[in-house]
Amino acid sequence: MSTVRTRIAPSPTGDPHVGTAYIALFNYCFAKQHGGEFILRIEDTDQLRSTRESEQQIFDALRWLGIEWNEGPDVGGPHGPYRQSERGQIYQRYVQQLVDAGHAFPCFCTAEELEQMRAEQQARGETPRYDGRALLLSADEVQRRLAAGEPHVIRMKVPSEGVCIVPDLLRGDVEIPWDRMDMQVLMKADGLPTYFLANVVDDHLMGITHVLRGEEWLPSAPKLIKLYEYFGWEQPKLCYMPLLRNPDKSKLSKRKNPTSVTFYERMGFLPEAMLNYLGRMGWSMPDEREKFSLADMVEHFDLSRVSLGGPIFDIEKLSWLNGQWLRELPVEQFAERARQWAFNNDYLMRIAPHVQGRVETFSQIAPLAGFFFQGGVQPDPALFAHKKLNADQVRQMMQWILWKLEALRTWEKDRITACIQQVAEALGLKLRDAMPLMFAAITGQANSVSVLDAMEILGPDLTRYRLRQALELLGGVSKRENKEWEKLFAAL
Numbered sequence: 001m002s003t004v005r006t007r008i009a010p011s012p013t014g015d016p017h018v019g020t021a022y023i024a025l026f027n028y029c030f031a032k033q034h035g036g037e038f039i040l041r042i043e044d045t046d047q048l049r050s051t052r053e054s055e056q057q058i059f060d061a062l063r064w065l066g067i068e069w070n071e072g073p074d075v076g077g078p079h080g081p082y083r084q085s086e087r088g089q090i091y092q093r094y095v096q097q098l099v100d101a102g103h104a105f106p107c108f109c110t111a112e113e114l115e116q117m118r119a120e121q122q123a124r125g126e127t128p129r130y131d132g133r134a135l136l137l138s139a140d141e142v143q144r145r146l147a148a149g150e151p152h153v154i155r156m157k158v159p160s161e162g163v164c165i166v167p168d169l170l171r172g173d174v175e176i177p178w179d180r181m182d183m184q185v186l187m188k189a190d191g192l193p194t195y196f197l198a199n200v201v202d203d204h205l206m207g208i209t210h211v212l213r214g215e216e217w218l219p220s221a222p223k224l225i226k227l228y229e230y231f232g233w234e235q236p237k238l239c240y241m242p243l244l245r246n247p248d249k250s251k252l253s254k255r256k257n258p259t260s261v262t263f264y265e266r267m268g269f270l271p272e273a274m275l276n277y278l279g280r281m282g283w284s285m286p287d288e289r290e291k292f293s294l295a296d297m298v299e300h301f302d303l304s305r306v307s308l309g310g311p312i313f314d315i316e317k318l319s320w321l322n323g324q325w326l327r328e329l330p331v332e333q334f335a336e337r338a339r340q341w342a343f344n345n346d347y348l349m350r351i352a353p354h355v356q357g358r359v360e361t362f363s364q365i366a367p368l369a370g371f372f373f374q375g376g377v378q379p380d381p382a383l384f385a386h387k388k389l390n391a392d393q394v395r396q397m398m399q400w401i402l403w404k405l406e407a408l409r410t411w412e413k414d415r416i417t418a419c420i421q422q423v424a425e426a427l428g429l430k431l432r433d434a435m436p437l438m439f440a441a442i443t444g445q446a447n448s449v450s451v452l453d454a455m456e457i458l459g460p461d462l463t464r465y466r467l468r469q470a471l472e473l474l475g476g477v478s479k480r481e482n483k484e485w486e487k488l489f490a491a492l
């Protein structure tokens with residue numbers, strides 16, 4: 001039997017998501033339990049949204065958790081490159097193979113044509129989909145248009161009837177009707193592959209034997225299966241993991257729960273507790289014990305103990321588990337781990353320059369700058385009373401600033417300042433008019449060290465968390481307000 005090889009294939013388009021860590025953990029455990037290998041591949045074909053910063057954050061977050069990979073963009077390996085953006089030629093070659101074999105075809109439709117097709121289908125009460133019109137073109141015409149360099153995409157053919165059987169390791173055979181599948185674009189007009197093509201080609205070339213991925217990918221599985229068939233490749237074993245959910249059962253989203261691994265790091269959770277908790281999502285140890293290490297999980301891992309009910313990611317439960325871990329550390333370890341978290345020289349050296357000029361004794365440091373060592377803060381709601389804005393406008397301003405900061409990718413004081421200034425000016429105010437609100441939300445106090453510096457030092461996760469908390473404290477944002485403000489915000 002060939003070696004088990006699994007992978008995590010994140011798209012580096014934002015903060016490192018706990019869902020990525022969860023899927024990585026299960027792939028890791030599965031591989032290690034079988035004495036196999038775990039690979040990290042970066043799926044960065046979306047050039048607009050992918051960034052190197054986000055990629056680095058994914059590496060850091062997984063390493064912080066203690067998940068290491070045998071092959072990947074930063075560690076190399078025999079099947080590289082491990083970044084899809086560096087594999088362009090490979091996809092070109094394989095898509096051509098599909099076209100030559102008649103499994104895929106060029107489509108010259110313009111955006112307007114597709115839009116019209118869609119509108120007409122909707123008017124007839126049909127599900128919008130590509131109608132296959134390019135298949136009616138004669139071979140000569142296709143050749144002529146290709147030779148003339150007309151912009152085109154490559155689409156795959158899909159059966160129009162029958163069902164596709166998706167063999168899922170958790171659910172058994174899942175039947176999905178072919179008429180739900182569109183003639184998926186495999187290669188875009190700019191010559192870049194879509195997820196479907198790149199994912200199948202890479203899993204094959206990288207020798208992946210088992211794919212554990214999130215359940216949200218199950219509905220599109222037939223397209224992947226068809227591609228394996230067209231290429232004549234053996235399909236890896238498939239496993240669709242249950243999605244993490246908010247306590248209200250909706251899909252885990254950052255509106256309701258912080259979803260970035262780095263947030264949990266900054267809040268002072270232990271990586272081993274975090275991993276333990278992610279392992280508890282939909283899986284349990286044979287003896288049902290709550291607290292277990294990564295090594296325990298690898299040793300006892302078994303897909304038959306994964307349950308399909310959507311596991312709920314609940315910060316309170318995570319905190320409880322973290323408490324178990326913390327209390328069981330030898331006290332020297334406890335002190336050492338706390339030191340590593342925020343009582344370390346680097347962090348103190350970032351804070352010291354802002355504190356030194358404002359104290360007369362060391363004993364004044366904690367009251368002035370204690371918020372640097374907190375997760376949330378508890379500002380007095382009275383601190384949000386504003387000279388020029390009413391209570392609703394205050395919330396609107398804070399929400400806008402939060403949205404701006406959520407989109408900010410480079411976390412530097414100047415950029416943070418620019419975000420706040422832009423919002424203030426959009427509301428006919430000055431930067432300084434926004435400052436008292438920021439002070440209250442971020443430091444929890446009426447005054448302290450410079451709040452813009454404090455935001456930079458605290459980092460994006462805690463800054464955004466505190467702004468969200470302040471909004472909650474002020475009564476939250478209704479659905480209607482959210483919609484209204486979003487519209488106005490988009491026009492900024």
Ligand code: GLU
Pocket residue numbers: 009010011043199212213214217
């Ligand atoms: N790039 C996809 C993602 O970000 C990979 C999904 C898969 O595992 O196939 O989730």
